[in-house]
Amino acid sequence: MGGADLVIASNRGPLSFRMDGTGTPVAADTAGGLAGALDSALRGTEATWVAAAMSEADRAAADAGLMTRPGLRLVTVRPDLVTYRMAYDVVSNATLWFCHHHLFDLSRRPRAGRGFAEAFDAYRAVNDQFARAVADTAAEGATVLVQDYHLCLVPGMLAVSRPDLRTVHFSHTPFADPNMWRVMPSAAGHELLEAMARSTACGFHTARWAAGFLGCLEDHAIAAPPTFAAPLGPDPAQLEARVASPGCRAARARIDELVGERSLVVRVDRIEPSKNLLRGFWAFDELLETEPHWRGRVVLLALGYASRETLAEYLAYGTEVEHTVARVNERWGTDDWQPVILDVADDSDRSFAALTRYDVLLVNPLRDGLNLVAKEGPLVNERDGVVVLSREAGAFEELGEATVAVNPYDVADTAAQLGRALALDRTERTRLAGELRARVEKRGAGDWLKDLVAAARS
Numbered sequence: 001m002g003g004a005d006l007v008i009a010s011n012r013g014p015l016s017f018r019m020d021g022t023g024t025p026v027a028a029d030t031a032g033g034l035a036g037a038l039d040s041a042l043r044g045t046e047a048t049w050v051a052a053a054m055s056e057a058d059r060a061a062a063d064a065g066l067m068t069r070p071g072l073r074l075v076t077v078r079p080d081l082v083t084y085r086m087a088y089d090v091v092s093n094a095t096l097w098f099c100h101h102h103l104f105d106l107s108r109r110p111r112a113g114r115g116f117a118e119a120f121d122a123y124r125a126v127n128d129q130f131a132r133a134v135a136d137t138a139a140e141g142a143t144v145l146v147q148d149y150h151l152c153l154v155p156g157m158l159a160v161s162r163p164d165l166r167t168v169h170f171s172h173t174p175f176a177d178p179n180m181w182r183v184m185p186s187a188a189g190h191e192l193l194e195a196m197a198r199s200t201a202c203g204f205h206t207a208r209w210a211a212g213f214l215g216c217l218e219d220h221a222i223a224a225p226p227t228f229a230a231p232l233g234p235d236p237a238q239l240e241a242r243v244a245s246p247g248c249r250a251a252r253a254r255i256d257e258l259v260g261e262r263s264l265v266v267r268v269d270r271i272e273p274s275k276n277l278l279r280g281f282w283a284f285d286e287l288l289e290t291e292p293h294w295r296g297r298v299v300l301l302a303l304g305y306a307s308r309e310t311l312a313e314y315l316a317y318g319t320e321v322e323h324t325v326a327r328v329n330e331r332w333g334t335d336d337w338q339p340v341i342l343d344v345a346d347d348s349d350r351s352f353a354a355l356t357r358y359d360v361l362l363v364n365p366l367r368d369g370l371n372l373v374a375k376e377g378p379l380v381n382e383r384d385g386v387v388v389l390s391r392e393a394g395a396f397e398e399l400g401e402a403t404v405a406v407n408p409y410d411v412a413d414t415a416a417q418l419g420r421a422l423a424l425d426r427t428e429r430t431r432l433a434g435e436l437r438a439r440v441e442k443r444g445a446g447d448w449l450k451d452l453v454a455a456a457r458s
């Protein structure tokens with residue numbers, strides 16, 4: 001049998017498209033850290049990457065032969081769009097994402113009525129299309145790396161159709177604690193775990209998330225496959241080139257002009273509940289209240305990008321974020337000082353430029369598989385900036401000791417730690433920034449990929 005020796009399967013691929021005014025597909029920035037990080041890990045490997053056409057524009061691009069990437073073979077899975085939306089919106093994003101991040105508002109969600117059962121059929125159908133695409137392309141005994149909660153059923157399906165394959169399932173999210181997994185619709189919850197457990201091995205960014213998975217399996221009396229922790233890291237050379245690009249330099253000049261001599265706190269996140277933007281703004285408000293010497297002397301630049309805008313929870317959260325920022329600005333702003341600048345334009349040049357300039361980087365998710373921004377910032381920052389990091393982010397395991405730690409649920413603590421980080425003296429800032437860079441440089445995207453391949457072959 002011919003075919004590929006290394007196959008990656010992920011919902012989102014390295015390329016995404018939007019329609020221009022004439023109905024022609026044009027390349028767009030691909031949202032989400034996973035696809036970008038995978039792209040740099042896979043560059044030049046000649047691997048086959050199976051990903052979904054997520055929109056009409058992606059389909060049109062695939063039809064026009066635009067889904068190509070040098071050094072990779074891209075295979076596009078094209079589920080019917082209604083089926084795809086049910087799988088992606090209802091099961092992946094509104095249920096699994098919320099469960100793994102412990103975000104459910106339990107008096108209302110999950111509802112798990114007939115609508116969910118229908119959506120789970122759609123999820124099964126999309127996973128089946130992925131499994132078939134992998135089976136069609138993989139060589140005898142090939143290594144298959146299945147990514148994330150969108151594709152939990154794929155390892156189980158491949159174990160039946162292609163038992164010769166070595167399949168690793170890797171979760172980029174946290175994994176729910178067993179008591180939270182009990183909230184999942186019963187049959188679906190069991191089926192998902194059983195299918196993941198058919199993998200050759202299951203990987204996570206930290207031992208803590210692996211332990212969550214093992215606890216859930218135990219609760220369901222399902223035999224556990226080998227598990228491993230393999231944190232992802234950014235590619236330093238690629239980041240360096242990115243921040244040196246004309247687009248980033250121009251964005252940096254605009255930020256310098258905006259901020260002037262003031263201290264700068266930056267945050268860069270997808271606008272969504274697990275990123276905990278609201279408590280970040282409430283904490284900044286408390287800082288200005290409790291430490292009045294910062295009034296007029298510090299700016300919080302919050303760079304958000306919208307995603308999953310078909311979810312009611314996300315839309316409501318985005319509105320609350322805007323109102324909260326407006327309230328902080330009304331309360332403290334003056335004619336020549338806007339305390340919080342919220343920019344939600346989808347502009348990655350601007351985000352990387354801000355990472356070069358921060359004095360403090362605020363990364364305070366409620367729960368996060370890893371958080372790549374916490375690793376990208378220290379690599380490109382030019383001011384020995386301090387990272388204020390949630391102890392609930394996966395990256396905390398590697399970076400925690402070189403950051404200012406926060407309990408993300410505690411606004412008073414976050415305000416105090418922001419104040420502490422802003423006030424650190426030059427010697428301490430330089431020490432922490434050097435230590436952070438050294439920790440981040442220990443592991444790149446290539447190391448992560450090697451760990452996954454090794455887990456498949458062991």
Ligand code: F6P
Binds near residue numbers: 011012034148172369
């Ligand atoms: O940032 C990584 C991540 O959180 C992954 O866990 C996940 O696969 C991806 O984002 C999903 O994002 P999107 O819905 O934008 O594809």
